[in-house]
Amino acid sequence: MLILRLVAAGVLVYAGLRLRKYLLRRNSSAPQAPATPGAKTAPVEDILMEDPICQRLVPKKQAITVRDTDGLHHFCSEDCRNIFLHQREKST
Ligand SMILES: [Zn+2]
Incomplete structure (x- = not known):
């Protein structure tokens, strides 16, 4: 027993x-998503590019770009892009 x-x-x-x-x-x-630190946080596209006109560093994502025979150029603003295009027009 x-x-x-x-x-x-x-x-x-x-x-x-x-x-x-x-x-x-x-x-x-319950409802929260599982915390996975460092899984999707690598900002690969947030590389800083140098503006060839004003030498400012611009995040690649936000930069205004111009592609020509030399490749892709990154600018902080349309003004810099216009200056760049203008200079190219003169030099060629
Ligand atoms: Zn600029």
């Missing part, structure tokens, strides 16, 4: 632990 009691107690404890685990898991993984 003692053994039966011990087994019953063990089953109860086991069931209780399982229930606790289940409830804890349900609470912790």
Whole structure:
């Protein structure tokens, strides 16, 4: 009879632990997304490019670009781009 009691107690404890685990898991993984630091945070496109007119550093994404035979040029503003195009027109 003692053994039966011990087994019953063990089953109860086991069931209780399982229930606790289940409830804890349900609470912790509610609506928030899993935090994965450093997974998608590499801003590869945010390279600084030097404006050839004013020598200012411009984030590549925001730069105004002109493609010509020398490649792609990056400018901080339309003004710099216009100056660049103007200078090219003169030199050629
Ligand atoms: Zn500029």
